[in-house]
């Protein structure tokens with residue numbers, strides 16, 4: 001069985017949110033320039049498979065390097081343009097980029113905001129869901145940090161931890177904690193974005209609804225400037 005995304009509608013439309021650093025591209029501390037950008041092997045092909053299935057791919061990335069004065073919003077957008085180019089070489093594309101430029105300890109005053117968009121908060125996901133006609137209950141967030149997993153929980157989406165980037169360290173921590181408390185490890189952990197997409201497509205194939213009207217997916221923006229950061233709707237159940 002294949003996925004017919006035309007039958008996903010309105011509030012039931014799935015999406016895949018992707019963390020950026022350590023998930024799509026190799027982790028580099030405070031990546032602010034295109035020449036530092038290297039895609040993780042298989043990541044572009046994984047994004048292409050989501051594209052082919054008609055599932056929106058939305059990047060949600062904390063970029064506190066902006067607040068810390070290491071690089072600017074324009075630099076981040078240049079990185080994303082270059083990422084678009086690298087992805088396009090594999091027939092892959094990102095539908096929307098959301099980034100959080102804020103930090104509670106910002107050096108650059110205008111980014112000194114205790115915002116709703118910085119993961120583990122869910123503001124980027126809820127804003128994208130509203131704008132892109134996405135159901136968070138049918139959405140996934142793939143990332144390499146605990147803040148990604150927590151943002152998924154806070155948004156009511158499903159989190160998947162990848163072992164790329166910081167993921168292996170996080171997995172080891174989670175295992176130690178589970179052992180210490182005797183609790184079962186319930187985190188969904190896979191090797192990389194490619195394996196995450198395998199799992200997501202399998203699950204969506206099995207759970208897609210039947211016989212409902214096709215949706216309209218807004219493809220009206222490519223790069224989302226986060227001016228609305230502080231005004232994102234506050235979600236319930238925040239960690």
Ligand SMILES: [Mg+2]
Nearest residue numbers: 019021022144
């Ligand atoms: Mg990351």
Ligand SMILES: [Zn+2]
Nearest residue numbers: 100102115117
């Ligand atoms: Zn923010």
